[in-house]
Amino acid sequence: MNNITTTAKPYFDTSCIEVFQPIGPFYVFKIKATKLVNLVFSMAAYSQEGKLSGVQRKLREDRIKEIGLYCKSNNATFPNSIILSANYKKSGEYVNDEDIRWFVSGERLIIPQKIELASIIDGQHRIEGLKEAIRSNDFVDFDILCSVYLDMPFSQQAEVFTSINFNQKKVDKSIAYELFGYDLDNTDKQFWSPDTLAVYFARVLNNDNNSFLKGRIHTAINGNVKNQDWFVSTACIVECITLLISTDATKDRYTIHQNSFINKGRKRLKSIKSDSPLRALYIEGKDKDIFDIVSIFLSKINSLGWFNSKDLVTTKTIGFLALFEILRDILKDKEEKVLTLADLAFLDNVEIELLKKSEYSFSGIGKGQLKQVLLG
Numbered sequence: 500m501n502n503i504t505t506t507a508k509p510y511f512d513t514s515c516i517e518v519f520q521p522i523g524p525f526y527v528f529k530i531k532a533t534k535l536v537n538l539v540f541s542m543a544a545y546s547q548e549g550k551l552s553g554v555q556r557k558l559r560e561d562r563i564k565e566i567g568l569y570c571k572s573n574n575a576t577f578p579n580s581i582i583l584s585a586n587y588k589k590s591g592e593y594v595n596d597e598d599i600r601w602f603v604s605g606e607r608l609i610i611p612q613k614i615e616l617a618s619i620i621d622g623q624h625r626i627e628g629l630k631e632a633i634r635s636n637d638f639v640d641f642d643i644l645c646s647v648y649l650d651m652p653f654s655q656q657a658e659v660f661t662s663i664n665f666n667q668k669k670v671d672k673s674i675a676y677e678l679f680g681y682d683l684d685n686t687d688k689q690f691w692s693p694d695t696l697a698v699y700f701a702r703v704l705n706n707d708n709n710s711f712l713k714g715r716i717h718t719a720i721n722g723n724v725k726n727q728d729w730f731v732s733t734a735c736i737v738e739c740i741t742l743l744i745s746t747d748a749t750k751d752r753y754t755i756h757q758n759s760f761i762n763k764g765r766k767r768l769k770s771i772k773s774d775s776p777l778r779a780l781y782i783e784g785k786d787k788d789i790f791d792i793v794s795i796f797l798s799k800i801n802s803l804g805w806f807n808s809k810d811l812v813t814t815k816t817i818g819f820l821a822l823f824e825i826l827r828d829i830l831k832d833k834e835e836k837v838l839t840l841a842d843l844a845f846l847d848n849v850e851i852e853l854l855k856k857s858e859y860s861f862s863g864i865g866k867g868q869l870k871q872v873l874l875g
Contacts, residue, residue, distance in 0.1 A: 511538075511610040515603065522659065523651070527580065528608050529642040532570075532629045535581070540589050540615045541623040558627060566628025568753035571638055580644040581622035582659065584651040588616065593650070601649060608647070617647065620656050621663050689764030689784060692752035693745035696781065697737040700790055704736065704797075711801040712736075729809035735816045739823035740793060743830065744781040746773045776830035792838045796826050799843045804851060812856040812869055821869040849873055 515528040541558075569575055585601035586594045594600045599612050619626055632638045648659075691699070705716035717730040741748050754767050762769070765782045775781075780788050800806060800822065805813035812818040829842055853872050859865035 509609050509611045510534075510613045511608075513608055514606055515608040517603070517606075518646075523648065525646050525648045526603060526608055527644070527646050529644055531640050532643050533633055533640050535643050535645065536626060536630050536633060537613050538610060538615060539581075539583060539617045539619050539626060541619040541626070558623065562624050563627045563631055565749050565753065566624055567631030567635075568750060568757070570629055570632035571635065572753050572756035574756050575641070577625060577643060580646040581625060582620040582663070583617040583645055583647040584620055584649075584656050585617040585647050586650050587618055587652075601647070603649070618656060620648075620659050687764070688786070689766075690755055691765070692748060692755055693741050693781060694737055694748040694752065696744070696786060696789075697740035698733070699786075700740050700793065701733050701736040703790070704793075710794075711797050711806060729814040731814070731816055731819055735819055739819050740789075742775070742823050742827050743777045743792075744775050744789065745778070746775055747771075774831065776827060776833075777836055780836060788836075792830070792836070795838050795840070796822075796843070799840060799846065803846060803849075805854065810856055811851070811854045812859045812865075813854055815856055815861065817859065817861055817866040818854075818856075818869060821866045821873065824866075825870060825873060845875065846873065848875060 511530060511534055513528050513530065515526040518525055518527060588594060594616055599614055599616065601608065601610050601616060603609070629643070648656075651659075686695070701716050704710045704712040705714065707713060712731075715726050715728075715730045716736055717725050717732055745751050751768055751771065754771065755764055757767065765784065768782055777789050777792065780786075800813065805811055805818075808814070813822065826838075830836060830838065833842070849872065854869075859868055
């Protein structure tokens with residue numbers, strides 16, 4: 500334990516919780532975002548004389564912008580902690596000056612000065628996203644949960660980073676669509692993002708007795724039984740439908756939920772450029788018109804017998820994606836966004852023998868091959 504060696508008021512002083520784990524103790528605390536960004540730094544991982552000198556991956560600007568938008572939304576939340584290691588400079592030099600180093604006294608964490616002395620072990624994109632949001636004029640400050648190791652060397656920081664990012668199972672995207680951020684029953688429809696509307700359509704298509712996909716849209720939630728004949732995932736159907744109404748569903752979702760006195764819900768998206776053909780119908784809340792178009796399209800595919808066998812590529816994810824990309828392009832060329840069977844008559848010329856799944860790789864290449872076959 501350290502003692503404060505100066506009478507000056509510390510930059511930050513807060514209560515903390517000490518947590519003991521096999522790798523060593525760390526301290527959990529909260530801090531305002533505007534304060535936190537002045538105290539932390541990240542180092543890109545690279546090899547120097549055979550040693551790992553940093554623990555972070557290359558920053559993705561698109562991800563930072565997405566998080567920046569999210570930070571300004573009225574439902575922003577970061578329940579997982581930013582993980583830090585304090586008392587090292589950017590150069591890697593250990594800090595032993597007690598006038599500036601972080602320390603714990605009793606049950607309080609003391610940060611004496613406004614100096615970047617905490618390396619980010621995990622959370623660099625969240626930090627950079629917060630910085631992006633703070634630079635704007637409409638950011639509302641909020642608490643950030645942090646966990647900090649004191650005096651942990653970079654080599655050990657890298658071990659922690661590896662444990663967090665590579666030893667944990669990736670969450671199935673279909674579960675995310677069903678469980679996280681898509682509260683259909685308790686959210687006003689005007690605040691439904693493009694992928695939220697797509698989740699709703701997927702539910703209807705999977706449960707409606709008149710749907711050609713009834714019982715064929717699988718989710719990874721425990722208890723959901725896979726159709727023994729063929730099925731596609733919720734994530735697949737969501738991606739297909741989203742193609743028709745958004746080119747960046749993540750950006751749309753954050754924009755819809757931003758704090759703003761101008762417009763509400765979907766109408767906030769009018770200023771965002773998108774060439775998705777049914778975008779205007781979506782923004783205007785004409786969800787039934789969108790669903791009718793999807794239903795007409797699926798009806799046509801079913802009438803051709805393309806849903807009749809699990810051996811056909813049209814019952815696979817790449818088949819659905821190829822079909823909906825073609826639908827998107829058809830609608831782009833139509834001034835009036837109404838789909839007729841005449842628009843789909845060219846599909847009658849496709850021989851079903853050409854659609855056997857064994858002829859296609861389940862990848863982007865396979866999808867491209869299928870589109871060529873369908874378009875003749």
